[in-house]
Amino acid sequence: VPCLVHDGIKVWDTLAIAEYLNEVRPKAGLMPADRRMRAHCRSICGEMHSGFASLRSALPMNIKAHFPNFPIWARAQTDIERITTIWLECLRQYDGPYLFGTLSAADAMFAPVVTRFVTYDVKLEPEIVAYSQRILALPEMQQWIADAQQEVEEIDELDAEF
Template identity: 45%
Template structure:
């Protein structure tokens, strides 16, 4: 068994972070290939590995997988004992629903608050559409924690792909000093205390 994850800068690449957390959840060793973003040769270098021209990409013995959601599903199926999706049919359905919403939505938040793990400064003005995204995210977290989070501090109790998908969002809310309700702030703290996230953050802070 051999895996290699092709990623972008740990400071900025939110989708790379999601896939790295998924691999950590699966509990399998993997190698990392980092391609620096926003360089003259970035796109060319990524295309050497990824047919989509984007990171992340997971190299497996069977071939490459180049979408974060697909990477998560592959790992969940290959390592069912790791429970990357939560236990319970309905819980798994909701976890998939919120991951899909994260995967395809929240464009204003992404645009105005790109992930930057070294940032610690609020926006001067937060646009209304970003505030709406934040409100929806807080609602998702509250729903998941209330319905499924009784057995631990993560969205579905134990750490799952849902947390991997929302970890970069939690980092944005902290980096941009967004005021949050108590329960949402506690969940952000949970992400920052997650050992897998902490290792990524420490490496990001060391990037030049």
């Protein structure tokens, strides 16, 4: 669970951290300036934050692993379809290259899903593959992936089923 400590203030929930950072650094553009876009961004961030339990359960995050042709359970596939629908709608409505045109909290919230799609060899439409590649190419993502590759601690329970 992430925790941000800033000016003596502790914020420990992903969505709360995004909102807090948007307040203290509004020019960073974590949330779109347009009210309608911002509401949409908050909605899909909330959906990511509280939803997709089947995806999280069936495809646990493991940046170090790769499971080609991984069999995806039906409920996890339903989550994948909802996520890719969100992505396609946003990319098309806001003219990409990111979900709300420019990088936003929504892209950050969905970045772990991109790594899951890679780990479990999820078959995706070309437009979704291109978006995923843009996310993976971000310097912050490259650093996160490099750091994850160096981790020595492993959680056996997460690999036991695979």
